[in-house]
Amino acid sequence: MTYQSLKNIDKIIIHCSDSTWGSADEIRKWHLARGFDDVGYHLIIQNGHPQGSTEFSEAHDGLLQPGRPLNVQGAHCRAGGGNSNSIGICMIGKTEFTDKQWNTLWEVVNTYRHQFLISNMAIYGHRDLDSHKTCPNFDVQEWFQGKIGARTINSLNGRILGPI
Numbered sequence: 001m002t003y004q005s006l007k008n009i010d011k012i013i014i015h016c017s018d019s020t021w022g023s024a025d026e027i028r029k030w031h032l033a034r035g036f037d038d039v040g041y042h043l044i045i046q047n048g049h050p051q052g053s054t055e056f057s058e059a060h061d062g063l064l065q066p067g068r069p070l071n072v073q074g075a076h077c078r079a080g081g082g083n084s085n086s087i088g089i090c091m092i093g094k095t096e097f098t099d100k101q102w103n104t105l106w107e108v109v110n111t112y113r114h115q116f117l118i119s120n121m122a123i124y125g126h127r128d129l130d131s132h133k134t135c136p137n138f139d140v141q142e143w144f145q146g147k148i149g150a151r152t153i154n155s156l157n158g159r160i161l162g163p164i
């Protein structure tokens with residue numbers, strides 16, 4: 001396990017799970033099966049389908065879950081030194097994300113951007129650092145500028161499951 005100093009965190013990298021469903025626990029299983037120490041991302045934003053069943057769960061729509069602790073280096077972007085000094089966030093989904101997921105992403109990116117004084121230009125999509133990837137299947141800077149995705153919920157209160 002490689003630790004990272006929180007005071008050196010200087011970028012946020014956004015991913016998608018490339019699956020129609022999932023949760024921190026599920027991705028942890030997928031990543032352990034690939035030989036990782038733990039789930040590769042620091043944060044996971046659910047889409048209302050934590051399991052492979054088709055049933056939609058309102059309580060899981062936009063739900064933020066902790067993955068790796070922030071002081072442990074992630075395993076989410078090998079290219080461009082992406083894993084070091086970064087926070088890796090995974091949106092569950094392939095190309096479609098829910099309004100609540102967009103809202104949670106906005107809240108969490110802004111929370112950590114301010115906490116760690118991360119530059120606006122250091123908010124990346126995986127594909128911005130690895131040209132072989134399409135992940136997260138949207139343009140993160142366009143999203144950050146408000147051109148893509150919903151922004152209506154102003155508080156994450158009660159929506160964080162467990163400590164981050």
Ligand SMILES: [Zn+2]
Nearest residue numbers: 015016126135
């Ligand atoms: Zn990715």
